[in-house]
Amino acid sequence: MAEALFRPLSARDGLRKEWSDGRSTASVAAEFVKPNSRLTSVERLEIYARSYWFRVLDCLCEDYPGVRAILGERRFMKLATEFLARFPSASFTLRNLGSRLPAFIAEEPAFSGPHVALAADMARFEWAQVVAFDGPALPVLTREDVIAAGPALRVTLQPYLTVAEYAYPVDQFALALKKTALRGEASNALAAMPSSRRKPRPRLPRPARSFVAVHRQDNMLYFKRLEPEAFAILTGLGAGRTLAAACAAALRQADPGVDWAARVRQWFQTWQGLGWFARRGASGRSRRERA
């Protein structure tokens, strides 16, 4: 039965006529499923196969609305179907279903046509939102911790925070999608099935390097543009460098005419205020990405 479920549906959203070994699916189904007076064995099995595919495809639609908008309905469904055929859910929760989709898009460019880079960027950005929605939070670094450590300070970035570099302005594109790219609830909430309504395809953005942090504040999702140097500092801190080392590496080729000390101080105060830093050694894994 599981084999019938995990095989992608036919073009008519039914079970494929031919089983994997060449036999007819109807004859295979008849071997283990009883027919009744109204439904054949294969028709009964088909109810489950449809239910499975509609559920998992709906889940990816909900978690990746931006990728769906970029690729269009037909191409997105093809991508999602192929992805799910190769990587069926390996977790008790649907929350993790699409975790490998960003990598899959990059590894299998044929499914995204001319929009591979944009789709891959958007997928990373949207997965970062899943992480920010319900990812773990560690005890926040206090002002006293910072003062005590001085320039030798090492921090851990909050596990729910993702800082990443993108080749496209994915955050602006998400806003252009009227903020529908930001989820409001758990992706595995049974009550929150996504709509299948077709939306007009938005104008796609042109390449423009961007650095974005996806995080949460008071349990609401936010994304925040970062300056390249700020991104580099956060990346360095996330990699375990001291504050001094992270700043030195990030500002090595920076414009000498800028008062970087003041700017870094301001950034640090903002990040600290947002609770992005946890004490080094607190359990958990900080998320750092690079395109």
Place this chain on the structure above:
Amino acid sequence: MPANPFNNQTEYGIGIGLRVPHFRHILEKKPVVDWFEIISENFMVDAGRPLEVLDRILEQYRVVQHGVSMYFGSADKPDREHLKRLKTLVRRTKTPWLSDHLCWGSVDGRYTHDLLPMPYTLSVARHTAEKIRHVRDFVEVPICVENVSSYAEFHQSEMTEWEFLSEVVEKADCGILLDVNNIYVSSKNHDFDPFDYLDHIPHHRVGQIHIAGHTKFEKYLLDTHDHPVLDPVWKLYAHAIKLCGHTATLLEWDDRIPSFDEVHHEALKATKFLGRQTGRAAVPAKEPAAA
């Protein structure tokens, strides 16, 4: 006094499912509701808004956990991470009992996220009961298993569904979450008398009852939870209460969810059946002398 040995929570009356579209209404209006049932998996997360909402609900209401992915009937052993997260949530909610489905849904670490029917054989019943005991011993709360609605039957089955359910719960020494809508849906799909089902299960093990709506298609009924409870299901519910005594009852409404008040009003229709039972000073379902 409990109505039966597995229903020692008789002060639990009519509850409703805690669903995302109602979060705001419940938190702001604080309606009088006896108890809420949560889908465990939606709250088995590390942090974020789901847990914030849950904690606020727990300040005001009693919560009972209902799971959708333990898959007692799957050949796989329970996932350790799943069990640990479930136990953490049990401690948080202090749920007096825990329910999940009498079904399978995963194979070789791949998850269907569906409630799939099992072949009704003695060996499957033994395996399932063993798994229920294992989970109960780990989470340390009583377990009730729910009968699922189904659309397929297997040639391999050696007994009726109600015989299988009885066999499992006796071997596992656990309770039953009796879903009378599921019984009705399956009775139409598999051509049996739903009252036979009710009459032949161990009533003294029924710890909770589910009621819900379903959808009628040309050749089968589908358990959709997107309608009010239909008359034939109310009749079954009335019969179940007669047999089982006063039992905690929950209305499931998971799709096309109307206002909170409409859902609550529908759930409270069960009052007249529970009231009748209470008014008769309850004739508790007795455990058979020789079980």
